[in-house]
Amino acid sequence: MSFDFAFALKIVPRVLEGIGNTLVVAILSFMGASALGFLWEIARRSNRHVRPVMQFVVDAIRSTPVLAQLYFLFYVLPYYGVVLPALVVGVFGLSFYYSGYLSEVFKAGIDLVPRGQGEAAQSLGLSRIHTVIFVIAPQMLRNVAAPLGAYSVSILKATPYLAVLAVPEMLGSAFDVASETYRYAEPMFVAGILFLCLALIAVTLVNWLERYLGVTTPPH
């Protein structure tokens, strides 16, 4: 069975049916993972008693397979009366899993902001929360733009895991075509190309963001 380009082109619309969910899951999960990851990092810095606890939580999140976390949320939560749509569980699961990684990114990004910045803000009488929002976070963002971009692509590529929750997405659409036609090469190829296109769009957005934030050279 040779690779059939005409067939590949023909099935593009079918595979594209899943792109909506792929995008929604990827974007929401990226936002959720960023928010949670930032929260973990702020909690980790808040005081020295919380720090080891948060460090353990973050390490635990990263040391468990994402599939285990997804299955756990999907099959175990209902036992406790929490029944959520699969899409919501999927977004929450990916957000949670990647928050462990992003909190490390934020940690490195904050470490790169000179100590004097927080001290200057505090000496002006800004509260901790205002110091974080108006002084630390904007400077951190320049430092984390590149790794955040890389993780946005990772999260995009992780969306097919939601197949285990029966959430239809792009790779799932490709599988549907494959199982109907008994041809695997073309649907997988098409899905791969489409993921590549999405990743390229994400990379372009990150480059644009970096330029906007004035990142010209990698920070040291």
Add this chain to the structure above:
Amino acid sequence: MTSNPTDEQAGMGSIQTVRGGTAVSIENVSKWYGNFQVLRDVNLHVATGERIVVCGPSGSGKSTLIRCVNQLEKHQRGRIVVNGTELRPGTKGLPAIRREVGMVFQQFNLFPHLNVIDNCTLALVRARKLARNAAEAVAMENLTRVRIPEQAKKFPAQLSGGQQQRVAIARALCMKPKIMLFDEPTSALDPEMIKEVLDVMTRLADEGMTMICVTHEMGFAREVADRVIFMDGGEIVEQANPAEFFSNPVQVRTRQFLSQLLH
């Protein structure tokens, strides 16, 4: 000019009657970093309107001492009272106390992502809750005071070191502090820029600002200080009015330090 006796107690009395009120009281303050004692039983009373210059060798605890005054560093023993409020480990409302105490750093510490006027207005808007218009008016007033109003729209990286430090002073002044702390404000500057910063500080002193300045600019100390404090090894070794301090230092360590500084 005031002339303060070397004797600390007598000095306190005369200053208090002249100036009315104590701005900062540091009593028996000690601090450790692990096993290393960085402050040893320090006593220092600063009257309202008084100008103090703190000098001493590197590592003697000068920065640590003034950073305790706005609690960027916590002391472990003793009492620090600023504008009538004692600073304890759990003191509530530290931000409110800090708003009354301006600090200028050796490395300027301007916010690089904000332009000059936004550097000045950030705390006015967020901490003092001023409307943006009002905050910008205060900022322009203080940028004029440090003679740099025309740079209001520039970013810190576009300014010279001397200009940045003057902006940092203006930013602190915007909060209308009762006390100003300076931690080697000219040490990171090229020589030709030192004067513009010292001029601003001198004018501030003439306006009656209470100031604690860590600096090795002895010309400034002579001209401006009411009292010069010499620190070494985490303790105050000697203090006197500048005339006496420079012409007649009592302690051996002070003499050694001054002779190194002058040669």
